[in-house]
Amino acid sequence: MSHEHPSPNGILGHIQRWVFTTNHKDIGTLYLIFGFSMFFIAGFMSLMIRAQLVQPGMQLLDPATYNVVITMHGLTMIFGALMPILAGFANWQIPLAIGAPDMAFPRLNNWSFWLLPFAFTIAMSTLFVEGGGPNAGWTLYAPLSTNYGPPSMDYLIVSIHMLGISSILAAINIIATLLNCRTPGMSLMKMPIFAWSWMVTAFLLIAVMPVLAGTVTMMLTDRHFGTSFFNVAGGGDPLLFQHLFWFFGHPEVYILILPAFGIISEIVPTFSRKPLFGRTSMIYAIICIAVLSFVVWAHHMFTAGMLLSTMIFFMYTTMLVSVPTGIKVFNWVATMYKGALTFETPMLFAIGFISMFTLGGLTGLMLAIAPADFQYQDTYFVVGHFHYALVAGTLLSMFAGIYYWVPKWTGYYYSERLGKLHFWLSLISVNITFMPMHFLGLAGMPRRIPDYGLQFADFNAWCTLGAFMFGFAQLIFAYNMIQTMRGKGQKASGQVWEAAQGLEWSVESPAPYHTFTTPPQIKSET
Amino acid sequence: MPRTTYVVPPTYLPLIGCAALFCLAIGFVSWLHQLHYGPYLAITGFGLLLLMMFDWFRTVIHEVRAYQLDDDPVIDHSYRWSMGWFIFSEVMFFSVFFGTLFFIRVFILPYLSGAIPEGTMTHFILWPDFKNIWPLLKTPDPQAIAGPKAAMEAWGIPAFNTLVLLTSGVTITIAHWGIFKKKIKQAVLFQTLTILLGILFLYLQVQEYAEAYHHLGLTLGAGAYGNTFFMLTGFHGFHVTLGTLMLMVILYRMLKGHFTPKPFCI
Known part of the structure; x- marks a missing residue:
């Protein structure tokens, strides 16, 4: 019962193909295109922020609009760009990597994706609602989002519900695929490391997206149905919101970084021409990070008020995360040690990721120390820290993954010259943008402000310069990818990379519409 | 033994589902904001969602019966696991409200009544009359938010x-x-x-x-x-x-x- 290749007729045919598709490759492509479109929208917002902050004084945005822009920048980047792009990788690569014909539930897969544009239509429409868009910051702290939130907050709440449904369904689908659709003979421990990273990520998604849904539901009832969950007068507490939000929020951060670990763990061995060092320990490290992510949330709220014993507990658990993370960094470096290294663009991005993410991790360790955190809390140090983790971390790994797999997806190599240019510009500008933020924060510049004291002027000008450079570098990336998709590059073989291991390289490039309709045999060493 | 795979044909169902949730979400919020079309839009969305789910489950049941997919252990296990993980997500959803109850009773109310940490100023400054008695018939600020007359x-x-x-x-x-x-x-x-x-x-x-x-x-x-x-x-x-x-x-x-x-x- 196999179906023919889709042969769309006219525009209507094309729309039908993409809207009704149940094919994991189509859906993966949709996720990636949607994710990168949102990345450019949210990136444009970040340039608005940096343009505002280029020098002291008010230039571009009034303070109210500034708050809306930073809120929407954060939410759009996390829920609109990073998560969908990672889900796009999952859709394309998981069935290919484990020798499955498709995801376990192809219809559900379609729904998971198409919910996103609908949800983001609602989220973006908040910008045009009377009273202005959501302005409480991406963390939506009560009572900023409840008592003092604009009417548009309600639209944001329902769009978060839709995003939650999408994420939970996608995660269930991924976990069912990984547990049941592996080719015979591929035991769990033999499963490729990227697939493993997504197994753990999917578990985190199923565990915490309902928590976010419940929390925003309470926000909604506080706003409209007279409850006082986040209101002390009725026996609730705004602090409760922070606890619930970060119980979601911290695992969420690892949802964004674990698949990145998976991508890097695939790329480094290929270009080192060596198997991944300590594969088993890498898998256990991912699991360990995921488990720990549930018991560290209160480190986001050290200054919000909590018992000393609680503070000490969360301080130690947070520092404990650096152990499995350290294992991963060590293993990547050990994989490269004495390898026959070549530095194609994916490998450059991977090495960039390892070094930059380590910096982001180290500043995280600084933030974990409760007494020191009293100084860093809500300063630009925090902004610098998480942008190192998410931009210099997750985003660089995504570029690495795109360059690594795009020949498999399109059948053509990208332009290596433009790829390298993109890498060097991105790496340099990321550091120009975010490195000064640490010093600004240590010197006392608070985050989420549209204006600042004169003493912060020089560093802020550097940050803005870097941000615009980074934005420009992404245009090179977009051009390079569009050219590759149009088939302008060199034709790629099925193997693509000389030393790439794994089932996805056993099919031709571009990967046929239906792969592995009969389960492949796996070689003993994979 | 190689198994042949059932390839799921393209489907319009998710699109209906998206449209339904979209109408439900917008309609519900419009209802809260007292816009006259709110209730109609919300009810349309909800009805559409029910129809979509009915159609979706019907399609799956027909498909499984027509192609005897229930003999395939892969599909069998996928359905079981996914139901299990769905229930886990429900457990997490409910744990939000149980967690809230726990946090209110173990932390917030003792804190507001001055029990933890001992001698905290919050209690004396905000509502010195407040006592932590569960069920909470008297809220910390009864003028602002009245408690129930009796508990269930x-x-x-x-x-x-x-x-x-x-x-x-x-x-x-x-x-x-x-x-x-x-x-x-x-x-x-x-x-x-x-x-x-x-x-x-x-x-x-x-x-x-x-x-x-x-x-x-x-x-x-x-x-x-x-x-x-x-x-x-x-x-x-x-x-x-x-x-x-x-x-x-x-x-x-x-x-x-x-x-x-x-x-x-x-």
């Missing part, structure tokens, strides 16, 4: 309803065994009984809510006690409603002879 008694409808739910667990197990042992009459009888128990539960819960609102002054807005009471029992009642609907569909399919003692049948 555990003995009475709640205890009886618990018994109803536990019994329905027994009856559905007997129905399940009826299918295993090919005693279809037993299965149908006890399945029907389970559905009736579900409906009885919901009926009694409506009575309970009516009593709470009209006699006890216990409303959703009645401070922390009312908030958590209605949030937890409300979402639970919603789940019982959905579960009863599912049981009805299963009963209908039992009567059509869809279920056999095979280890898996969808």
Whole structure:
């Protein structure tokens, strides 16, 4: 019962193909295109922020609009760009990597994706609602989002519900695929490391997206149905919101970084021409990070008020995360040690990721120390820290993954010259943008402000310069990818990379519409 | 042994589902904002969602029966696992409200009443009269948010309803065994009984809510006690409603002879 290749007729045919598709490759492509479109929208917002902050004084945005822009920048980047792009990788690569014909539930897969544009239509429409868009910051702290939130907050709440449904369904689908659709003979421990990273990520998604849904539901009832969950007068507490939000929020951060670990763990061995060092320990490290992510949330709220014993507990658990993370960094470096290294663009991005993410991790360790955190809390140090983790971390790994797999997806190599240019510009500008933020924060510049004291002027000008450079570098990336998709590059073989291991390289490039309709045999060493 | 794969054909169902949720979401918020089209849009969305789900499940059932997909252990296990993980997500959803109840009782109220940390100033500055007595009949600021006149008694409808739910667990197990042992009459009888128990539960819960609102002054807005009471029992009642609907569909399919003692049948 196999179906023919889709042969769309006219525009209507094309729309039908993409809207009704149940094919994991189509859906993966949709996720990636949607994710990168949102990345450019949210990136444009970040340039608005940096343009505002280029020098002291008010230039571009009034303070109210500034708050809306930073809120929407954060939410759009996390829920609109990073998560969908990672889900796009999952859709394309998981069935290919484990020798499955498709995801376990192809219809559900379609729904998971198409919910996103609908949800983001609602989220973006908040910008045009009377009273202005959501302005409480991406963390939506009560009572900023409840008592003092604009009417548009309600639209944001329902769009978060839709995003939650999408994420939970996608995660269930991924976990069912990984547990049941592996080719015979591929035991769990033999499963490729990227697939493993997504197994753990999917578990985190199923565990915490309902928590976010419940929390925003309470926000909604506080706003409209007279409850006082986040209101002390009725026996609730705004602090409760922070606890619930970060119980979601911290695992969420690892949802964004674990698949990145998976991508890097695939790329480094290929270009080192060596198997991944300590594969088993890498898998256990991912699991360990995921488990720990549930018991560290209160480190986001050290200054919000909590018992000393609680503070000490969360301080130690947070520092404990650096152990499995350290294992991963060590293993990547050990994989490269004495390898026959070549530095194609994916490998450059991977090495960039390892070094930059380590910096982001180290500043995280600084933030974990409760007494020191009293100084860093809500300063630009925090902004610098998480942008190192998410931009210099997750985003660089995504570029690495795109360059690594795009020949498999399109059948053509990208332009290596433009790829390298993109890498060097991105790496340099990321550091120009975010490195000064640490010093600004240590010197006392608070985050989420549209204006600042004169003493912060020089560093802020550097940050803005870097941000615009980074934005420009992404245009090179977009051009390079569009050219590759149009088939302008060199034709790629099925193997693509000389030393790439794994089932996805056993099919031709571009990967046929239906792969592995009969389960492949796996070689003993994979 | 290589297995051939069933390739799922393109589908319009998710698009309907998206449109339905979109209308429901926009309609609901518009309703809250007193826009006149709100209720109509929300109800249209909800109806569309039900239709979509009906169509979706029907499609899956037909497909599985037509191609005997239930013989495929891969598909069998996928459905089981996904249901398991879905239930896990529900557990996490409910844990938000249980966690809230826990946090209110163990941290917030002792804090506001000055018990932890000892000698805290918050208590004396904000509401020095506040005492931490659960159920919370007197909120920290009764002028702003009035508490209920009385709490819901555990003995009475709640205890009886618990018994109803536990019994329905027994009856559905007997129905399940009826299918295993090919005693279809037993299965149908006890399945029907389970559905009736579900409906009885919901009926009694409506009575309970009516009593709470009209006699006890216990409303959703009645401070922390009312908030958590209605949030937890409300979402639970919603789940019982959905579960009863599912049981009805299963009963209908039992009567059509869809279920056999095979280890898996969808």
